[in-house]
Amino acid sequence: MFKKILIANRGEIAVRIINTAREMGIKTVAVYSDFDRYSMYAKLADEAYHIGESPAAKSYLLADRILEVAKKSGAEAIHPGYGFLSERGFFAKMCDDSGIKFIGPSHTAIEDLGSKTKAKQLAVRNNVPVVAGTEHAIKDLEEAKSVALKIGFPIMIKASAGGGGKGMRVVRSVEELESSLRMAQNEARASFGDDSVFIEKYVDSPRHIEFQILVDEHGNAVHLGERECSMQRRHQKIIEETPSSIMDDDLRHRMGECAKTIALAAGYSNAGTVEFMVDKDKNFYFLEVNTRLQVEHPITEMRTGLDLVKEQLKIASGEKLTLKQEDIKFNGAAIECRICAEDPDNNFLPSTGKLTYIGRNLGNGMREDTGIEQGNEISIYYDSMIAKLISYAPDRKLAAEKMERALKNYTVVGVKTNISFLLNLLKCPEYLEGNYNTQFVEKVFLPRFEEAKPEIDRDTQKALAIASVLFKNKNEKTHDGKSPKKKDKKGGWIRRKELYY
Amino acid sequence: MNKYFINIEGVETPIEADIGQNEALFTQDGKSEFVYKFITDDLLVLRLNHRNYLMKAEHVHDSDLKNTEFILEHDSKAYRVICKNELELLTEKFAASRGDVKIKNELISPMPGAIVKINVKEGDDVKKGQVLIVLEAMKMENELKAAADCKVQKVLVEEKTPVDKNQVLIKFEV
Numbered sequence: 139m140f141k142k143i144l145i146a147n148r149g150e151i152a153v154r155i156i157n158t159a160r161e162m163g164i165k166t167v168a169v170y171s172d173f174d175r176y177s178m179y180a181k182l183a184d185e186a187y188h189i190g191e192s193p194a195a196k197s198y199l200l201a202d203r204i205l206e207v208a209k210k211s212g213a214e215a216i217h218p219g220y221g222f223l224s225e226r227g228f229f230a231k232m233c234d235d236s237g238i239k240f241i242g243p244s245h246t247a248i249e250d251l252g253s254k255t256k257a258k259q260l261a262v263r264n265n266v267p268v269v270a271g272t273e274h275a276i277k278d279l280e281e282a283k284s285v286a287l288k289i290g291f292p293i294m295i296k297a298s299a300g301g302g303g304k305g306m307r308v309v310r311s312v313e314e315l316e317s318s319l320r321m322a323q324n325e326a327r328a329s330f331g332d333d334s335v336f337i338e339k340y341v342d343s344p345r346h347i348e349f350q351i352l353v354d355e356h357g358n359a360v361h362l363g364e365r366e367c368s369m370q371r372r373h374q375k376i377i378e379e380t381p382s383s384i385m386d387d388d389l390r391h392r393m394g395e396c397a398k399t400i401a402l403a404a405g406y407s408n409a410g411t412v413e414f415m416v417d418k419d420k421n422f423y424f425l426e427v428n429t430r431l432q433v434e435h436p437i438t439e440m441r442t443g444l445d446l447v448k449e450q451l452k453i454a455s456g457e458k459l460t461l462k463q464e465d466i467k468f469n470g471a472a473i474e475c476r477i478c479a480e481d482p483d484n485n486f487l488p489s490t491g492k493l494t495y496i497g498r499n500l501g502n503g504m505r506e507d508t509g510i511e512q513g514n515e516i517s518i519y520y521d522s523m524i525a526k527l528i529s530y531a532p533d534r535k536l537a538a539e540k541m542e543r544a545l546k547n548y549t550v551v552g553v554k555t556n557i558s559f560l561l562n563l564l565k566c567p568e569y570l571e572g573n574y575n576t577q578f579v580e581k582v583f584l585p586r587f588e589e590a591k592p593e594i595d596r597d598t599q600k601a602l603a604i605a606s607v608l609f610k611n612k613n614e615k616t617h618d619g620k621s622p623k624k625k626d627k628k629g630g631w632i633r634r635k636e637l638y639y
Numbered sequence: 640m641n642k643y644f645i646n647i648e649g650v651e652t653p654i655e656a657d658i659g660q661n662e663a664l665f666t667q668d669g670k671s672e673f674v675y676k677f678i679t680d681d682l683l684v685l686r687l688n689h690r691n692y693l694m695k696a697e698h699v700h701d702s703d704l705k706n707t708e709f710i711l712e713h714d715s716k717a718y719r720v721i722c723k724n725e726l727e728l729l730t731e732k733f734a735a736s737r738g739d740v741k742i743k744n745e746l747i748s749p750m751p752g753a754i755v756k757i758n759v760k761e762g763d764d765v766k767k768g769q770v771l772i773v774l775e776a777m778k779m780e781n782e783l784k785a786a787a788d789c790k791v792q793k794v795l796v797e798e799k800t801p802v803d804k805n806q807v808l809i810k811f812e813v
C-alpha cells in the first residue's frame with residue numbers, strides 16, 4: 139500500500155479522500171490555489187503546497203506543477219477526485235511517465251471511454267444495448283438525412299466530445315435537420331474544439347440510472363448497484379438515490395452485468411460509473427462511462443457498507459478484489475441532496491459571498507460531506523456546492539423523512555441556497571411515489587414551484603412583523619454611524635428589565 | 640414603543656403595531672411579549688408566545704432597500720416584508736403626491752463573470768421574462784431575464800468580455 143498520496147483536487151472531495159487515507163495510515167499531500175490557502179482540506183492534509191492563482195486554469199489544471207509537487211513531496215500516487223484533471227487521459231499518462239501511480243484507470247481506457255462514439259462502438263461489439271443511431275461522426279447533411287429517416291424522428295444530434303448538454307440538439311422533423319446540424323457542430327467546435335457529431339434516436343423522458351463498478355488490475359469486476367439520478371436541472375443532478383424505485387433484481391442483474399462487460403472490454407480498472415438511459419418500458423440503453431469517482435458516490439457507500447476511496451486505493455496499489463459479486467449486499471435506502479449557493483427564485487443564479495454562519499443539526503442516520511467551514515467564502519472560481527447531505531434508513535420513505543428534517547435544521551447565512559427548493563422537491567407527490575424522469579424538474583416541477591405561494595398563519599405574521607422591526611432597528615444602530623457596531627450586551631437574551639423581577 | 644406599519648407579501652391586511660424592546664401591541668389583536676437574540680447581523684432567534692422562530696434576513700445591508708424592505712426567511716420559506724415607521728410613511732406619501740416614482744431602468748450584472756451571448760440590440764422591444772444576456776460565472780451559464788416589458792435603449796457590453804458585479808449591462812427606455 140502507498141505511504142503517501144497527493145490529492146489533485148480541492149473542497150469536499152479532497153476532504154473525503156484525506157479522511158479515508160488517514161484511516162488507512164496513508165499520509166496526504168494537498169495542493170492549493172491562492173483562494174484555498176486555508177481551506178478546510180488544505181489544513182486537514184499532512185502537507186500542503188501552493189500551486190498557483192485562484193482560477194482553476196492557473197492552479198488545479200496545471201498538470202506539470204502538480205506532478206512537480208508529487209515528486210518533491212515524495213507522494214507515490216495521485217488521486218484526481220472528480221472534475222479538474224480527473225478524466226484527462228494526458229494527465230494519467232504524465233503520471234505513468236513520471237513513475238507516479240494515477241489512482242484511476244489507464245490513460246488509454248480514459249481516452250477510449252471519453253469519446254462517446256468509441257464507447258458506443260465498444261458497447262455494440264459487446265452486445266450491450268445502445269440507442270439506435272450512428273456509431274461514427276456524421277460526414278454531411280446527406281448522411282444525416284438518410285440516418286435520420288432510417289431510425290425515425292425525433293432524433294438527437296450529439297457532440298462526440300460532448301458533455302453537460304453542450305452540442306446537443308433534438309430534431310423533430312427533416313426540415314429542422316440542416317440548421318440543427320450546423321448549430322450543433324458550431325457549438326461542439328466552440329466548446330470542445332472538435333465539431334464531430336453523431337446522431338441517435340431521441341428517447342423521450344428517460345430516467346438516468348448509473349451503475350457503480352469496481353474493477354481491479356487483474357481482470358476482476360463487481361458492480362455495486364444503481365444510483366437513480368433523474369432529478370436534474372439542465373443536466374445538473376439535484377437529488378440522487380439508491381435503490382431506484384423502478385429497479386428489480388432481474389433488471390439490476392442485467393444492467394450490472396452490462397456495466398461490467400463494458401469496463402472489462404475497455405481494459406478498465408479502478409472505480410467507475412456506467413450511465414444508462416431507461417425508458418418507460420424499462421428498456422435500458424448504454425450512455426457513457428465516467429472514469430472517476432462520482433459526486434454522488436456516498437449513497438452507494440451507505441447501501442453497500444463499502445468505502446469506495448479505500449477500494450480505489452487498494453486497486454491502485456495492485457491488490458486483487460477480495461469481493462465477489464455474491465458478497466455485495468444491498469441494504470436499506472440512501473438519498474443525497476446537494477446544498478448549493480444559488481438562488482432558485484432567480485433562475486438558479488450562483489450566489490457568492492462569505493458564509494457568516496452555518497448552523498446544522500444532522501442527527502441520526504445522516505452523513506455530511508463538505509469542505510466548507512463557517513467564515514469561508516463561496517467564490518466565482520469554483521462550483522457553488524456547500525455540502526452534500528446523505529441520509530440512510532431501512533427504506534426510502536424513512537430516508538426521505540430524515541433528509542427533510544436535516545435540511546430544515548441546516549441554516550446558512552451569507553449566501554442564498556437551494557435548501558427550500560430541495561425541501562419542496564422532497565415533499566412533492568412525484569418524488570414520494572418515485573415517479574419521475576429527467577424531464578420532471580424542468581417541465582413539471584419548476585413551473586409549479588414558481589406559482590406556489592406560502593400560506594402564513596397569524597402567529598408567523600406577527601413574528602415576521604416583529605422580526606422586521608428588530609432588523610430595522612439593528613440596522614439603524616449599526617449603520618447610521620452614530621453608534622459603532624457592537625455586540626449585544628452580556629451576550630444573553632435581551633429582555634425588558636421588569637421581567638427580571 | 641414606536642408605531643410601525645408592516646406589509647407581508649401574500650397577506651392582505653397590513654399589520655399595525657407598537658413594538659418596543661420586548662413587547663408588541665398589535666392594533667388588531669392586542670399585546671404579545673417576546674424575547675430575542677441576534678446570532679449574527681442577519682440571523683435572529685425570536686421567541687414569541689413561547690414559539691421559536693429562527694429568522695434570517697437577506698440583503699439587510701442593501702442600501703437600495705432603504706431599510707424598509709426585508710426578505711425574511713423562516714422554516715425554509717422566504718417572505719417579503721415592508722416595514723415602515725410613521726415618519727417613513729409620511730415621507731413616502733409626500734413623495735408619491737409629487738409623482739416622484741423611480742423605476743429601475745437598467746440591467747445590472749449580479750456577479751462578476753463573462754458575457755457569453757447578448758440576445759437583444761438597441762431599439763428592441765422585450766417582454767418580461769425574456770432572456771437578455773447569458774453570463775458565464777462559476778462554471779455555469781446564467782440567463783439574465785427582463786424584469787418587465789420594456790424597450791432597449793442601449794447595450795453597454797459586448798460578447799466575450801468580462802464584467803464586474805453591479806456593472807450596468809443594458810439601459811432601457813422608461
